[in-house]
Amino acid sequence: MALSVTQAAVSQVAVAVGLVLAAIALSAATRMGLGRELAVVALRAIVQLTVVGLVVTLVFEHVGLAAAFIVVMLGAASLTSARRIRGVRRPLAVAAVAIGAPALAALAILLAAQAFPATPRGIIPVAGILIGGAMAAVSLAGRRVLEELEDRLDEIEARLALGASARAALYPAVKRAVGTALVPVMDQTRNVGLVALPGTFVGLILGGASPAEAARVQLTVLLSLLAVELAAALLLARLVTAAAVAPGERVVPPVG
Amino acid sequence: MALTLEHVDLDRSGRPVLRDVSLAAPAGAVTALVGPSGAGKSSVLRCLVRLEEPHAGRVLVDGGDVRDLDPCALRRRVGLVAQTPVMLPGDVRANLAYAAGDVDEARLRGALGHAELDPAFLDRPAGGLSGGEQARVAIARALVRGPEALLLDEPTAALDPARAAAIAELVRRLAGEGLTMVVTTHDVALVRRLADRVVLLVDGAVVGEGAPDAVVARWEDEPAWR
Numbered sequence: 001m002a003l004s005v006t007q008a009a010v011s012q013v014a015v016a017v018g019l020v021l022a023a024i025a026l027s028a029a030t031r032m033g034l035g036r037e038l039a040v041v042a043l044r045a046i047v048q049l050t051v052v053g054l055v056v057t058l059v060f061e062h063v064g065l066a067a068a069f070i071v072v073m074l075g076a077a078s079l080t081s082a083r084r085i086r087g088v089r090r091p092l093a094v095a096a097v098a099i100g101a102p103a104l105a106a107l108a109i110l111l112a113a114q115a116f117p118a119t120p121r122g123i124i125p126v127a128g129i130l131i132g133g134a135m136a137a138v139s140l141a142g143r144r145v146l147e148e149l150e151d152r153l154d155e156i157e158a159r160l161a162l163g164a165s166a167r168a169a170l171y172p173a174v175k176r177a178v179g180t181a182l183v184p185v186m187d188q189t190r191n192v193g194l195v196a197l198p199g200t201f202v203g204l205i206l207g208g209a210s211p212a213e214a215a216r217v218q219l220t221v222l223l224s225l226l227a228v229e230l231a232a233a234l235l236l237a238r239l240v241t242a243a244a245v246a247p248g249e250r251v252v253p254p255v256g
Numbered sequence: 257m258a259l260t261l262e263h264v265d266l267d268r269s270g271r272p273v274l275r276d277v278s279l280a281a282p283a284g285a286v287t288a289l290v291g292p293s294g295a296g297k298s299s300v301l302r303c304l305v306r307l308e309e310p311h312a313g314r315v316l317v318d319g320g321d322v323r324d325l326d327p328c329a330l331r332r333r334v335g336l337v338a339q340t341p342v343m344l345p346g347d348v349r350a351n352l353a354y355a356a357g358d359v360d361e362a363r364l365r366g367a368l369g370h371a372e373l374d375p376a377f378l379d380r381p382a383g384g385l386s387g388g389e390q391a392r393v394a395i396a397r398a399l400v401r402g403p404e405a406l407l408l409d410e411p412t413a414a415l416d417p418a419r420a421a422a423i424a425e426l427v428r429r430l431a432g433e434g435l436t437m438v439v440t441t442h443d444v445a446l447v448r449r450l451a452d453r454v455v456l457l458v459d460g461a462v463v464g465e466g467a468p469d470a471v472v473a474r475w476e477d478e479p480a481w482r
Binding site for chain 2: 154155157158159160161162163164165172246247248249250
């Protein structure tokens with residue numbers, strides 16, 4: 001038994017590293033220029049998950065450490081998204097609000113309804129999924145809304161010149177940014193179980209839960225994500241566009 | 257409606273765009289802004305509808321500072337048609353209705369007619385129209401709220417001579433109906449045909465202002481200003 005586990009572990013690492021190396025080779029052969037970034041993200045993932053694997057036992061046992069862990073997750077997610085909205089004033093704070101508010105609100109509702117046990121073991125994975133989803137939505141919404149402000153300023157100004165308020169003139173940009181940001185979670189939800197078995201479901205099954213139980217938990221997370229990602233993208237797009245409104249119903253895009 | 261700039265300075269990204277610009281566009285007249293590219297002609301129009309905020313000086317509408325007016329209301333009273341008009345998504349009707357704030361068919365047809373476009377254009381996708389047609393739709397869109405002044409940025413730049421002449425006639429006719437018209441242009445023939453007054457801008461400063469013949473002569477004397 002012990003031997004077979006070790007063999008599985010060795011094969012897992014070997015195959016996964018091998019596939020990343022293959023991806024790097026493919027990137028080099030096709031001159032996609034992604035080799036360096038692939039190597040860096042793979043190494044980061046290895047280091048991060050190893051560390052998490054080591055500390056998670058501790059975190060699961062102490063509520064204080066669990067809270068600190070959520071703060072770290074939120075901080076890391078905010079830093080990641082903030083890089084997508086560099087031109088905006090105080091990008092880190094904007095990203096933190098757009099990610100944190102919807103994710104933590106949904107987490108509070110789920111815990112208040114006792115959908116998950118209010119223990120570190122119950123909170124941490126759900127918080128991670130919600131924060132991760134909000135981060136993805138905020139990054140996509142941020143990139144798109146800045147593109148809109150830069151590339152379609154003439155359309156925004158055409159609306160202003162026709163007597164629209166700055167907020168009304170920016171509405172199409174917000175709408176397109178939110179629409180773009182929700183594409184992945186929409187597709188994921190639409191195809192759940194058909195194209196891919198999502199992580200929570202797989203994890204619970206591997207951990208010994210019944211398929212029905214796993215499906216119920218996965219659905220709870222997935223449907224919560226729809227609301228969290230919509231709120232996060234909307235909040236981000238509103239914060240960024242509001243910062244671009246200048247006195248006199250004018251729109252001045254962030255420079256950067 | 258009389259439009260006035262008083263000692264206006266405007267900077268963009270730290271670079272001066274307008275320097276101590278004073279000029280007047282009298283009510284019901286056609287005022288032409290002429291001068292080389294980059295002289296600040298478009299910026300003057302943008303200041304008049306408060307799409308730019310001068311760093312010094314005042315912009316006046318009928319003697320009142322534009323900063324005391326609601327910007328949205330100001331932009332409905334003073335229409336601006338950009339050099340390359342941006343068509344909003346959808347058909348011509350959607351474009352006019354966006355400006356009108358409603359879809360009163362008679363009003364939309366009236367505005368189209370004003371810009372000398374057939375009502376059949378209402379159902380055409382705006383993005384698929386020719387440059388000349390888009391220019392007219394942009395004028396109709398600016399007229400649909402019944403403005404008191406119309407600012408046209410290089411309205412004939414992309415048009416052939418026949419269409420340019422038609423736009424010039426339209427500008428004269430709108431002025432005849434009492435609209436205050438301000439037109440920027442490079443086109444000497446157009447200025448002679450339609451302007452009541454001419455303002456010559458060079459490097460963000462006014463170097464000539466007055467009756468067309470005198471100012472145009474000055475403009476034509478200096479090849480660097482053309």
